[in-house]
Amino acid sequence: MVAGLTSAALPASADPTAETDAPAATAAEGPWLTGYWHNFDNGSTTLPISDIPDAYNLIAVAFADNLAGTPGGITFNLASGELGGYTEQQFKDDIAAAQAQGRKVVISVGGERGNVSVANPTEAANFARTTHDLMNEYGFDGVDIDLEHGINAQYMEEALRALSEQAGPDLMITMAPQTIDFQAPSYGYHQLARAIPDILTIINMQYYNSGSMLGCDGQVYSQGTVDFLTAQACIQLELGLRPDQVGLGLPATPSAAGGGHQAPANVVRALDCLERGANCGSFTPAEPYGPTGGVMTWSINWDATNGYAFANAIGPRIGT
Template sequence: MTNWTATGLSPSTTYSFKVRACDPSGNCSPYGATVSGTTSSGPTNPPAGSLPKHILTGYWQNFNNGATVQRISDVPAAYDLIAVAFADADASRPGAITFNLDSAGLGGYTVAQFKADIAAKKAAGKKVILSVGGQNGTISVGDSTAANNFAGSALAVLQEYGFDGIDIDLENGVNAQYMGQALRSLQSQFGSGLVIAMAPQTIDMQSTSFEYFKLALATKDILTVVNVQYYNSGSMNGCDGQVYSQGTVDFITAQACIMLQGGLRPDQVGLGLPASSRAAGSGYVSPTIVNNALDCLTKGTSCGNFKPSTTWPALRGAMTWSTNWDALNGNAFANQVGSHVHSLP
């Protein structure tokens, strides 16, 4: 190992380090000179890894379910962050993951082409990450062994395909302690440029006592963005205690407010919506409503009945399921929401 990242440091604190070299047999050289450094006044944001201040995230389907079949190269340039859906569970090791490109379902898309397309997107300044879970995901990280298996297997897959990070989209529950352990282990091995995203369901972020919210807060120092799925949920309580109906600007803004008031930084909060009425069972709203919600939260304009007591200009952006459904809908989300996200202050 030729590099190492110190994590969990306190702001405005001086730390001293010294290193030595050791061979596999345990024979070590003398320690070198001590090097000291002082952390910033913090808190500071995790490395953006060339992602813009405001981003559009889109899930890309590694399967054919009636939406437009795409290659990574087909994803419009409006998408800054592409989440490949989904990793598979490795049945031989608890918590471990694998990835298998559905070449047959995607019209003969080869692994070599897939890797080349990822590299091309990265060369264009985009980030491509691997999403873990989904509606049918069976990956469970519930103890230290599973956490280690997850981190080790994820690192191998990310390095094999050239992914920039990981997205946690476990709709069947998470364990904040051990998934947090897994993500920290993965980040320490991958490096500080690792993109970490999450896509909890609406109910998962109703309270800071819920496991998904606890996971987001526990990994806040290395977390890139949380794109809550504001669909398939029904009516929910907002941050003001009032009940709001799904599929409205009030629902979106009053839900996002919970995260913003609950401890996440604005740059870690994204709004997740379906790309079309066929992309989700319920909760679709037009791109205009998505843009109104973005404006309400960042500028205090275009709100519905609920108007937050403050604004969060650094709000990260929006997410959609999926780029494939968006393509079938004329790329309305990419064109209308994407351009609006990128125009935010």
């Protein structure tokens, strides 16, 4: 999640045949303030799930690991040694307590250094089965796809649909693509989003570690600006996703990313622009989209180092 691709912008376009009105299998209970909780110290801090502020109503546990000997399979290692002796039972109890408050917890797959290959039927089946196993073991509500080394849209769709059949209609599926991933219809995340609107909960684009990218109007925008958020969120919104399936992903502090941090006030402006057509920069959508899916941050741990300033600013704006 920390590292992203720095790349020249590519042509952005939407598929006119994309699904536009497919109902979601999961109820739209957002908006979501999604925060990544990680079980390692990356210069920020570590904390138990029980310390996460209530404003974070969707917690993404980072990260799952490859399951040895099972291609496409995943597992999770708490790494309690890095968490001051935080035990598996405490972790499970804290997840259950957060859920009792009405919050959701998903297992995230990937990140900057992690990668899971789901590129054939066997790997797709293993991914679905082992993810469902983790949901049963820890109580996770679903899965977050944060694979930053490329995905095979065909077999990831196969895996997620198999998981949906196993887990049922309450399954949450979230994704955290990089900005490059929606710059052309040939890219895997772009294809996957078009394929699974009926089971997708939300896409939280990583609007950081990016460099400049094209917006839906064909203009180039630089990271760190309101326009960078609004003009690229427009790509997903015009693709046919519902507004509640589109979120904005930002680093909680400048230290949380290599570039692209923005003040929470800019994130609020971007939400105002997309939802109401107000407080825009140079880019303004042709028509306001109405309530979006919310905001994501990397990470809760980094936000903790800043007195939870990100959650304190964004939570009231989106109502979490």
